Structure formats: structure tokens, C-alpha cells
Amino acid sequence: GIQVEQSPPDLILQEGANSTLRCNFSDSVNNLQWFHQNPWGQLINLFYIPSGTKQNGRLSATTVATERYSLLYISSSQTTDSGVYFCAVEPSNTGKLIFGQGTTLQVKP
Amino acid sequence: NAGVMQNPRHLVRRRGQEARLRCSPMKGHSHVYWYRQLPEEGLKFMVYLQKENIIDESGMPKERFSAEFPKEGPSILRIQQVVRGDSAAYFCASSDGLAGASDFLYEQYFGPGTRLTVT
Numbered sequence: 001g002i003q004v005e006q007s008p009p010d011l012i013l014q015e016g017a018n019s020t021l022r023c024n025f026s027d028s029v030n031n032l033q034w035f036h037q038n039p040w041g042q043l044i045n046l047f048y049i050p051s052g053t054k055q056n057g058r059l060s061a062t063t064v065a066t067e068r069y070s071l072l073y074i075s076s077s078q079t080t081d082s083g084v085y086f087c088a089v090e091p092s093n094t095g096k097l098i099f100g101q102g103t104t105l106q107v108k109p
Numbered sequence: 110n111a112g113v114m115q116n117p118r119h120l121v122r123r124r125g126q127e128a129r130l131r132c133s134p135m136k137g138h139s140h141v142y143w144y145r146q147l148p149e150e151g152l153k154f155m156v157y158l159q160k161e162n163i164i165d166e167s168g169m170p171k172e173r174f175s176a177e178f179p180k181e182g183p184s185i186l187r188i189q190q191v192v193r194g195d196s197a198a199y200f201c202a203s204s205d206g207l208a209g210a211s212d213f214l215y216e217q218y219f220g221p222g223t224r225l226t227v228t
Contacts, residue, residue, distance in 0.1 A: 031215060041198060043219040086152065096142065096154040096165060097202075097217060 002027045002091050006100035013077050013107050021072040021103045023087030031090040032063050033097065034072050038083045046072070046085075077107045111136060113203050113220035114183075121226045122191045130186040130223045134203030141184040142217060143169075143176060146198040158184060191227045198222045 003026040013019055023032075034046040047054050047061040049070065054061050058077075063070040074081055084104050088097040114133040122128050134141050143155040154168040158178035169176065173191075178184040188195055202217040 033216065035219070041224070042221050043200065045216065045218060048216040088152075094165065095140065095157045096168070097144075097152075098154065099144075099152040101151045 002029070002089065002098055004087060004089055004098055004100040006085075006087055006103050008103060009101065010104045011106070013105065015077060015079060015107055015109050017077050017107075018073070018075045019077060019105070021074070021085055021087075021105075023070045023072070023089075023100055025068050025070075025087075025089050027068070028065070028092060029089040030092050030094075031097075032070055033088050034061055034070070035086045035088065036081075036083050037086060037102070043086075074105075077105075079107045079109055081105060082107050113201055113218055115199075115201050115220035115223050117223060118221060119224050119226070121228060123228055124192055125190050128188040128191050128195070128225055130188075130199050130201075130225070132184040132186070132201030132203075132220060134184070134201075135218055138203035138205050138218075140164075140204045141178050142202040142204075143184075143186050144200045144202065144219075146200065146222075148197070152200065155186075188225075191225075193227045196225055196227045198224050 005024045007022045031050045033048050036044045049061045049063045051063050051065045058075045060073045084102040086102045087100045090097055116131050141158045144152045146152045156169045156176045157165040161180050173189045175187045200222045201220045204217045
């Protein structure tokens, strides 16, 4: 089946720093979503981005489907950005999401 | 617009008991997905349902686990004769499921999860 790899696995930042999280996937996909799992365990939708670039405030994402990767950019990080960031892809026409192992981000004040 | 609702949020069961987890999708959504997050692991797909139909249950253990999404009412994930290894967070997601011009229609939205503890 499709493999989803996220890097780095762990990231520690000072408040105000910028970061880039990467998601590689091994086969073509219908959909790609980025999520933030906050310290309370809730999964927050960040982006639905099977291709192209989107921005939402301090966050932006780019997916290059032909090269099978997606990037999540976090600018001017805040302590509330801490948590685990998951990339999830949907193999063609299956409906189900396959998750990467996540990037654990800690933003220090 | 209410989001995906799950209850209970926390559930404690003794080994051998049954666990019933409920999920009400977002208003207007007809596709429901269940995922499991074991401690220190990522999220794994379990089952995909539409109203009264199981579309894909390839991620669900063959024994003791079942899921339904009736015409009326919430989707139910049922675990019979729970064991300690079933302790996990169970998340439900929903989508409209229609591939169309709007990304919103196909995006999956997650509920807050049910944390099952088996003692």
C-alpha cells in the first residue's frame, strides 16, 4: 500500500521562528490533508490540498502532486502551535485517509 | 454548523465487556469513517460507511469489531469482549463524499474522539 513519510519527526522552536514540515508519499493520491492534533488530542483541519498552494494566516501549504510531496509552512510560531502535525493522503478513489507518523512540534516561549 | 459529534468522550470498560462508540456526522454529510489511534502510534483507518452500507472495512479487525450507519441515527462502532489492547482513541470523521468543484465537499472533518480504556 501507499507509504506516507513525514519529516522531521520532532521539532523544537523558539517562539517567533519559522518552520517547514514535509510529507512524502509513494503513489498518486486523490486528496491530501494536513491536521494539527493539539495537546488535548483534538484533530484540527488545517488544509485540504491535493495540489497547489494555500495560505491561512501564519500557515501555508504547498503540494506538488507530480513529485509526490507536500510542505507545511509555519511562520512566526506561537506556543499554541505546539502539538503533532499529521499529513494524510487518500489513495485514488478509496475514501480512506492514510496518515503519516506525524511531526511533533514544541514551541518554547 | 455543528461539527462531528462523538460520545462518550471517555469510556472505561473491564475486559470482556462491550464498548459502543457513537458518531453523529456533520449536518448534510452522508459518509462516515472510523480511525483508531493507539498509544504512541499514528492514526489508522478502520472502516468507511455510507448510510446503511459498509463501503470499506479493510482496516477493521475481523473478530469482535463491527460498525453500522443506519438510515436514522448515529454511526455506531461496537467492540465486543474488549481486551486491554483495544485501549485507544477512536476518531470518527465525516464528509459529503462527492468529488466536485468545491474542495469542501470531499474534505474529511474529525470529531473529538472517544478515549477507550480497558481495565
